Amino acid sequence: MRHEPTSGYEDPSLKYRVTWKSLEEDDGKIYEEVFTSRDQGWDFYQDKQKSPRAYGATWEHIPA
Numbered sequence: 001m002r003h004e005p006t007s008g009y010e011d012p013s014l015k016y017r018v019t020w021k022s023l024e025e026d027d028g029k030i031y032e033e034v035f036t037s038r039d040q041g042w043d044f045y046q047d048k049q050k051s052p053r054a055y056g057a058t059w060e061h062i063p064a
Contacts, residue, residue: 013064016041020048020057034062 018041019032035041041059048057 010037012036014038015062015064017060017062018045018048018057019060020051020054023053023055030056 014036016035016038017032018035019030021028021030033041033044035044045057045059048054
């Protein structure tokens, strides 16, 4: 179930960042992806939350 409202389109003036840590890498590095589509970013965030190879996923709006 989606808890974020859908945007319906990409807007380059809006950015969303998803960060996570990988269980496959032992370096403690924080990985990130930035999206202009809220739907794609939110889906990616949910995938990282469910992934057995990632932990500590975060979702945030960042200034464009």
